[in-house]
Amino acid sequence: MQDGNAQAVSAGEKTTASREKGLNRVLEILEFLHVTQRAIGIGELAKGVNAPRSTTYTLVRSLVDAGLLEMEGDGNRVYFGKKLYLYGMDYVRGNDLLRRGRQEVDHLSRETGETSELCMLQSGRYTIVHSSPGTRPFRISSATGLQIPLPWTASGRLLLAGLDRAAVEGMVSDGDLVLPDGRKLRLDDFIADIAKARVTGYCVTSGLVDAYTKCLAVPVFSAPGKVEATMCLVVPIDTSDERTAGLIGLLRERAARLSIAG
Amino acid sequence: MQDGNAQAVSAGEKTTASREKGLNRVLEILEFLHVTQRAIGIGELAKGVNAPRSTTYTLVRSLVDAGLLEMEGDGNRVYFGKKLYLYGMDYVRGNDLLRRGRQEVDHLSRETGETSELCMLQSGRYTIVHSSPGTRPFRISSATGLQIPLPWTASGRLLLAGLDRAAVEGMVSDGDLVLPDGRKLRLDDFIADIAKARVTGYCVTSGLVDAYTKCLAVPVFSAPGKVEATMCLVVPIDTSDERTAGLIGLLRERAARLSIAG
């Protein structure tokens, strides 16, 4: 905990300074590459995941041999490999919701000109699973796979619908309640928002992650009451109420289409 | 080597009956799910990869926690998870060739009505990285990610261009030379095909994997002389020479576009 590099991958980590399981190291490596978003040298990688160099070399070799990672051109940088792409496509194929959700999102952003996103819970965190940029000159782009604290987002409020207070507390750390601009959300307010979003069937947040945008989100159900994902539009904060209402209507209609199958 | 237990997952396996490294088990699990192409129970999975049940449970739990796998609806089946999808998308993003190749292939199949594919070497095996089905009533669809012996395909001949005899021998097992219909290819013929494909800049095979199709393939270069991928069209075997020639021209033109960047 004291040594810079707090890894804090997801939930309560042990931070055992001692021997670490190879598989866990691998998971950290993958996650590190995911946040880095570019090929990286093995030495640097070892530092990044806080692992011994020798171990890192061994693991990376295994992963490269397996095709999960690939050596970059010059030969001493690694990044994700074809195998991961293939497995990812398998996931898409086996997942109706994602497959159709992607199409819907792409369509939606073309139709409205606004940035459109499909979001899901990913091991307890809010994740942008697919996003399609709008046509505005200044678009707000958030990288796919980005993980954002649930309370920062409209989608977060919808995704937690149906969970009781304890469950929500379990998923939201204290730091999550601090917005990018430093304001601190009260947990009770957040929980009230969730309840409200649940009954209204949509959620709008203004100027939460940044001061210039509004986020409109609607739930996608995999079963009655079970929110599997959300679709959302990111629009300028000064979007008129009429247009906002119209967009929400559109979103709800599209989300309803997705909600049929599990 | 004396102790029975032949697992023989894919290529030359060690068949160490003794303790297996967790990471390797995981790699086998992923590969098994990839070939199975559907969610599978943990017990069955353990059998499938020939691993002890207790170990399998532990590993699967780690993978589910990490989001690489997900429990299927009823709760005792697993399949690929969102994380793998995200990593896969990272790969696509970091890989110009794949990103543009996919577009080109989709476009090509819409334009010609034929099944079109992007193929690459994947740890020494021929792999269909992306495919777009044609519009024919009886389409020949091969699953993405399918791995096929190199000598069975036109693309295989192009992908090996530039390798010397020893390298080719290393990548092609004896069984690979046996075609689906039982005919056995001579290694020398195969190597001659490779040399020929290299100079002509394309390759056509007729009735190799099955009796009804012809495969037209052209190379995509990542550097002068270095074949990084191939694009190919799968057409009925009775396609006229004129049309075949036309399609090859089209393929070459499109492949040339892809070949610019690394």
Added chain:
DNA sequence: TACACGCGTCTCTTGTAAGAGACAATCTCT
């Protein structure tokens, strides 16, 4: 009711993989 089977969890042992560290070979700055 009894039996066989598959599932999920737990305990304990021991074979082995994670890790520390030494090494030579490149680079990259003065």
Added chain:
DNA sequence: AGAGATTGTCTCTTACAAGAGACGCGTGTA
């Protein structure tokens, strides 16, 4: 050219994960 950093490989030790197997539970079926 010399000092310092980085890279890839190798060896050896021991902490610990892989695995065997027992257990309890739910289910099917004879």
